[in-house]
Amino acid sequence: MQQGSGSLVELLLSADNFYELVSTIQYLDVIQSRNSEAVSELVSLTDELALTQASLNAQMDEAEAEKQRADEARDEAEEARDQLEAKIAAQAAAEAAARKAAIEAAQRAAELAAQSEQQTPTFTTESGNDATVEVPDLPDPDIVVPDSDKDAFVSEWSARIDAYLAGSPLAGQGTTFAEAAWEYGCDPRLSPAISTVESSTGRVCFLPHNAWGWGSSSWSSWEEAIWAHVAGLAAGYGGQLTYAGAQKYCPPNADAWYASVLANMLSI
Structure with a gap:
């Protein structure tokens, strides 16, 4: 059988006898089958890659969403902490002012009693x-x-x-x-x-x-x-x-x- 890169017809016509023709056809069938399997496998791998990429993209989107939620929760917690600290500081200041006023009132009462020689x-x-x-x-x-x-x-x-x-x-x-x-x-x-x-x-x-x-x-x-x-x-x-x-x-x-x-x- 001649070897070369001619057309399929030339390859078939180059057979010297019926047995060689059958062998050539079987050889071509094997090649075609393997090519089909390779193409199918390539298509399958391409589909799998696309699914994997889609899954990764979804995971990245979810991770980004989680990060966004975490950032928002952190900001809310910091704001709540700042508000609480401000409230505590205001209450402490009010308490201190009230304590001071109470003692000053007691001092004034004692001073007035002393000035008027009262009990x-x-x-x-x-x-x-x-x-x-x-x-x-x-x-x-x-x-x-x-x-x-x-x-x-x-x-x-x-x-x-x-x-x-x-x-x-x-x-x-x-x-x-x-x-x-x-x-x-x-x-x-x-x-x-x-x-x-x-x-x-x-x-x-x-x-x-x-x-x-x-x-x-x-x-x-x-x-x-x-x-x-x-x-x-x-x-x-x-x-x-x-x-x-x-x-x-x-x-x-x-x-x-x-x-x-x-x-x-x-x-x-």
């Missing part, structure tokens, strides 16, 4: 008693927050509170105040100081064992009363002395109440 100024507490308006040396108390060492905290503050309560009906309850304050995360000075302002440290209670002007509650013991009051301060007042808390605790005379409670806290 020490008083105000009506939440329990209905008359309390002396006291002027603190500082505009706010140092924050006291119970730490993880309960024994050290209770040891320090029970001794200080016992010294403060000496000679009063609440004498000896320093450990109760300190343990309750540690349990509820309160300033340990707050409840004892309020008891002095509201009832002269338990001397003038309007209900049994209620030394704090605390609603219409009464208790069977000082221990029960102290734990209940400190728990209430934690739940309703954040466990710390604030002017906002004074407005809530003794609305008619918040200025004098805040200044007087603070003055007593600073003496513990």
Whole structure:
């Protein structure tokens, strides 16, 4: 059989006999079949590549969309944080201004009483008693927050509170105040100081064992009363002395109440 690059007809006519012609045709069929398979495989690979490219494009689009959503969420979170920080700063500034005004009011009352040679100024507490308006040396108390060492905290503050309560009906309850304050995360000075302002440290209670002007509650013991009051301060007042808390605790005379409670806290 002749070899060359002639036309298909020439290739067929070049066969010397029928057997060679059949062999040539079979050879051409094999080539055609392989070419068809190659073309089919190429088409299949092309389709697969197109699908892969489409999938990658979709994934890239989704990734870009996710990035956009993440950026938007970050921007929203930063804006919310900035707004919260601004709100906290405004509240802190308002609280500081109110504290300063309350102490200045107490100072003016004391000065007026001194100038007119009148008795020490008083105000009506939440329990209905008359309390002396006291002027603190500082505009706010140092924050006291119970730490993880309960024994050290209770040891320090029970001794200080016992010294403060000496000679009063609440004498000896320093450990109760300190343990309750540690349990509820309160300033340990707050409840004892309020008891002095509201009832002269338990001397003038309007209900049994209620030394704090605390609603219409009464208790069977000082221990029960102290734990209940400190728990209430934690739940309703954040466990710390604030002017906002004074407005809530003794609305008619918040200025004098805040200044007087603070003055007593600073003496513990």
